[in-house]
Amino acid sequence: MSNQQIIAIIALPILFISMYIVFYIVGKHYRNLQWNGVNIAWYLGIVIYWIIWGITFPILLLGWSKIIQLFEFKPIGIISIVILLIPLVFTMIGRLFMKYERANIKGQIALSGSSIGTGVLEEIIWRGIFIALFPHNIIWAFIWPTIWFSIWHLAPGTISVINKWMLMFGALVFGTCWGIAAIQTSTIIWSIISHICVGFIRIINKPNKGLAAQPALAADRQGAECESRNAV
Numbered sequence: 001m002s003n004q005q006i007i008a009i010i011a012l013p014i015l016f017i018s019m020y021i022v023f024y025i026v027g028k029h030y031r032n033l034q035w036n037g038v039n040i041a042w043y044l045g046i047v048i049y050w051i052i053w054g055i056t057f058p059i060l061l062l063g064w065s066k067i068i069q070l071f072e073f074k075p076i077g078i079i080s081i082v083i084l085l086i087p088l089v090f091t092m093i094g095r096l097f098m099k100y101e102r103a104n105i106k107g108q109i110a111l112s113g114s115s116i117g118t119g120v121l122e123e124i125i126w127r128g129i130f131i132a133l134f135p136h137n138i139i140w141a142f143i144w145p146t147i148w149f150s151i152w153h154l155a156p157g158t159i160s161v162i163n164k165w166m167l168m169f170g171a172l173v174f175g176t177c178w179g180i181a182a183i184q185t186s187t188i189i190w191s192i193i194s195h196i197c198v199g200f201i202r203i204i205n206k207p208n209k210g211l212a213a214q215p216a217l218a219a220d221r222q223g224a225e226c227e228s229r230n231a232v
Contacts, residue, residue: 011057012144016151027045035110050121057125070131071192075185077184080190084191084193095202114199115196116196116199119198122149123191123192128182135186145179149179150169150172153167178194178195
């Protein structure tokens, strides 16, 4: 096993522990701060996650050329398409039973941007790195990162209104679908599209025109709801 492979394997529990600490700290200090219906603590944690684990770590581990190769456009079969539709269908069904407060226009733009960023960077971390380093090993290319992708959601779950165990289970199901599709197609481009679509389905609402005039307590509830939607 190469040094790159060993580093990738041991990095995932380190990622979880470090980000759990980060979300705990930012949640403790900034949980009640809101910006246009968006929870500031959640955003701070996500930005740190992006910078350290979504950008810096993959570049240092794989290099730009290999990262770019992960985005190569490759044909996709019917089975992979069906698998990638599963997270979207489950998310749309969830919208029928879960009540989401509405952020205003600025909040929705910010959350939409985070959906794109999270969709791209998480697919690099949790799928791309491992299919690149372990192209013929199902345990390390799929099972190991899928398990830790699920566990990692306990970190943002510390400041989410959604039950963190439910959040982890959902991530396990979605991560399984994205992982299978990435392995079948040997690219992360299709799982990225599915991941981003899931984020959009969760956050896009018709803006509430009266948001700015609502009491502070209502705004706090809106922010807490909004920050939880884009965690997967």
